[in-house]
Amino acid sequence: MKKINYEVLTVAVVTGVFAVAGWYSIFDRFELVEGIYKTNDPGAGLLPLILLSILSISSITFLTQIKAENGRSLKEVFHSANLPLLLSILLVIIVFLTKFLGYLLTINGLTILWFLLYGKLRNEDKKKLFINTIFMILIVNSVVYLFFMKLLNTPLP
């Protein structure tokens, strides 16, 4: 029996989201499309129009292919994605906070938070986890900080 292939469905959604955003942006600046072939120059809107059309047609084509004999379920497609997703969210929050708290505090905070969460989710040995966290803070984070701040003169917040 045919069932929904969530892999193809996600491909269709991802390409569709980019296509819709692209069309919105094009019509938001309608002068781009108006300018096509007004002079000898085909204009800044020609290639975006062609490419967005290809992207939109592709998205629709993917949508027509979502039913398959061996369709992958949503769980199969996104298996083991919890940790990467968690880290990505953490990174966004930490980078946002860097503006207010500064580099050193946030990067070390992230290190502690990540190793705690990672250890809990993976049932890691507590002693090993503690040593790894201390190593990261004292050696790795400090070396990276000193390298960029002192050697490359990067004005880290």
Next chain:
Amino acid sequence: MLLERFFISSIQILTNPETLLLSVIGVALGIVLGAIPGISSTMTLAILLPVSFYLDQNSAMVFLMAVFSSSVFGGSISAILLNIPGTPGAIVTQIDGFPLAKKGKGGYALAYALFSSSVGGLVGLLILMLLAPVIIKSAMNFRSPEFAAAALFGLAMLAYSTPGSTYRGIVIGVLGVILGMVGFDNMTDMLRFDFRTEFLQNGINLVPLSIGLFGMSEILKNIETSKDSEKLPNIGNIFPPFSSVIKTWKSIFRGSIFGVFIGAIPAAGSAIAVAISYAQEVKLAKDKSEFGKGDIRGIVAPESANNACVGGALIPMMTLGIPGDTMTAVLMASLLIHGLQPGPFLFQNNPEFVSVVYASLFIAITLTLLLGFFLIRFIVKALNAPTTIINFTIIVLCLTGSFAIRNLISDVFIMIFFGVLGYLFYKINLPTAPLAFGLILGPVLEENLRRSLIISRGSWLIFLERPISLCLVVITLIVLLLPLIKFKNRQ
């Protein structure tokens, strides 16, 4: 003239303590990082890219070439010792390398890999130096229609070589070209895809995109299943008898030739080159019984092919401005940021820089051979490090490095966005490389397409009226239609 400039540049690099030190550091970092499973050569190059912005263009090239060339060999170390290829190009090395390591002859296997890598790299460089002027001669006749057709050809080749579906490769390439249009249009100064936000008006910087796509997304993949690898066995002696090394010259030569020519095909990649060279080696061998059990020929042929690909991939990048693989795409990003546009005019306007590229690669290959032997034992220790520490170190480098490019927090957000996007693409079997290629080749394609249409007063026939562009358009069409024909035939 070319040789003279090459020697002068080599001597200048070697006698300047700063460039020599950069080369040594680049080689050491390339070998060590390339050896760690989960850190590919492209990723190594991407995370070290921000460092090059603090250097002048020549020093930056010395450093990046050192990382570029040595990380390719680094990838083979984990393939031999852990049975996990550090880079796609080392995927075949493990077939015969790992059985040797299990027999306690890992040191020998690494030494053969190092020697053949260096010879392959030198053959690749030699052919690059010989072929580039010939290609440049015809490329000097390139005008806008040819450049547009060449960019289209590059994108089509990448889509075709993408593992899995060519169609998906095309779609992601198209998306990459669209992303390359974000911000001000170079020809009219009109804004596109900016969503009326200041954030997007300057366009999407290639470097945070590369770090996200090739660095952070790889780490997100790694942490899905990361487990500390088992302690490595003793690698034994690392200096095999010289006479046995010399006996392998035929395999090394064949591998090098395959590597350089396959590497020169835009987007063909080292994985294809090593697979073909290994298959040929097995086919030509009289005694095939040892293949898969630790035959030295099964190590030296793919290893020389893998490293010859470096020179091969530089041929289309340097002469036509089309990256040969993802590594040259990242390298090209660095050149563009330093205000250098690879292509025929680079040879005409900046011949000194071209000789610096050649000399940097030559020194990097030589240093890899010398330092490789000293670093092998240290790398074995590094490979025993906990993967959680390695992964998190890369995350810290990605965050800090992407900020350091322009000192903008927005670049860090762009890096995270593309890191997550790259990971999502991995989960749904979409290729990531065409996105970066599209972003690089998109502006070349658009600018030259529009110039061509202005010249022809809007007639698209201009692409068919000129012989070179006609050839490129026909090859592009064949490349794009080939999967469709194959699919029809299968039905």
